[in-house]
Amino acid sequence: MSITPAPEVDAGAPAEPVPHPRVGVLVVAYNAETTLAQTLARLPRSFVEMADHLLVADDASQDGTYEVGVRFQASGRLPMTVVSRESNLGYGGNQKAGYRWAIDHGLDVVVLLHADGQYAPEHIESLVEPLVRGEADAVFGSRMMQPGSALRGGMPLYKYVGNRILSTAQNKLTGLELSEWHSGYRAYRVQALDELPLDTYSDDFDFDTEIILGLLAHRKRIREVPIPTYYGDEICRVNGMAYAKDVMVDVVKFRARSMGFGTSTDGVAPAVESAYPLKPSAHSSHGVLLRWTGRRSRARVLDVGCADGMFASLLREQGHHVTGTDLVQEPGVETRVDSFVQADLNGGLPAGVDGPYDVVVAGDVLEHVIDPATLLDELGERLAPGGEVVVSVPNFGHWYPRFRAASGTFAYDSRGPLDEGHVRFFTRRSFERLVARSNLHVVERDVVGSPIDVLDRGRAEDVTSRGLRLMSRLDRFATRVWPTLFGYQFLYRLERD
Helix, strand or coil, X not given: CCCCCCCEECCCCCCCCCCCCCEEEEEEECCCCCCHHHHHHCCCHHHHHHCCEEEEEECCCCCCXXXXXXXXXXXXXXXXXXXXXXXXXXXXXXXXXXXXXXXXXXXXXXXXXXXCCCXXXXXXXXXXXXXXXXXXXXXXXXXXXCCXXXXXXXXXXXXXXXXHHHHHHHHHHHCCCCCCCCCCCEEEEHHHHHCCXXXXXXXXXXHHHHHHHHHHHCCCXXXXXXXXXXXXXXXCCXXXXXXXXXXXXXXXXXXXXXXXXXXXXXXXXXXXXXXXXXXXXXXXHHHHHHHXXXXXXXXXXXXXXXXXXXXXXXXXXXXCEEEEEECCCCCCHHHCCCEEEXXXXXXXXXXXXXXXXXXXXEECCHHHCCCHHHHHHHHHHCEEEEEEEEEEEECCCCHHHHHHHHCCCCCCECCCCCECCCCCCCCHHHHHHHHHCCCEEEEEEEEECCCHHHHHCCCCCCCCCHHHHHHHHHHHHHHHHCHHHHCCXXXXXXXXX
């Protein structure tokens, strides 16, 4: 096979080489009786000799596409099967059925080829080769990699401009650097497809965008190879404005879910880590808690709800001895704390964390337990003389939960003040009433604004832009002026009565 250099979008770990690949081709066809046979005949002989099978999937065409495919099959020139869908499945639906065929037949690689000949069959080997070598999980043929080639190949100017605008916006929102999001010439490792919940994806033309988002969410490797552009007299069946709306909605939803908004379990949603991410900024809740614990030297610290131990590791860098406890033992947590005790805090503090402790850290914990008053009392009982409990709680009075409730759009998110794991909500007043009924009292309080840096979460690479820094400064100013409305989290230093 000839090999064309291909830029890479690294969304995850390398794939394994495929020593003896079974390569198949899914030919999606709709009303393609005038182009199907010619498209199949253009496949290189070297590729045909190594290909395992071709599936021509006629999506309930209204012309003689199926009959043309059957005649070509009878010629014996290709190892192929022709099927005709009983009803039109749609562009995405036809692909779903074809990929299920590839999975069921144990193929290693499957190539998507359009029956209208718009994507050059002569270049099919350049898409397959990176997959066989284990260099990628998906390879896309791009008409935009070689400057000017798309227009020289006959791509209408309005389509070229629309393609560039949409691809640029989609790259900005996801952090990818694809030269083109809208090519229908693609090859996939079948194992990667099997890991994607394809049935949850669209049956329409935005299926191709959703599968990119699914690959990104599952940390798969994507590469591109240049392909020529050919526009003949084929009929375009895509409603451009509706398509643009659909793909942008898909990408915006993906970005929102990557920031913790929404709890959708569809396959294009990025996986949310079970452990809460560390917020190292000095203006974040973790930054304030570290500032408070840094006032002590070589303290005994209990980190309640220590998650993956990343915050505890910073406490240890301050010279403290840290015991961590949480419901789940996250991978690597035992290396970041001095000792770890696994326990459900709804049952109270477990044996093994008896103390006494100079500092008890309860960062974003009390809202997750059914009886926070009892747990707060227990934390106070574990303190050594002169010890303190440092607490952070999300503010339900923040403008975002207020808006969701007032607008009738209340729903839980995967992160933030509407975290689906919260069983209690606090405002500043309600939390301070809770403290007043406990064996503790407030000696210092603080408030932090929204974690603006999460706006970069979900990109392939996090880059804090000048605009985000400005947004962060404005949010901090608003938080100082009106903390109960713009404060994202309240923080407290508590001591025994």
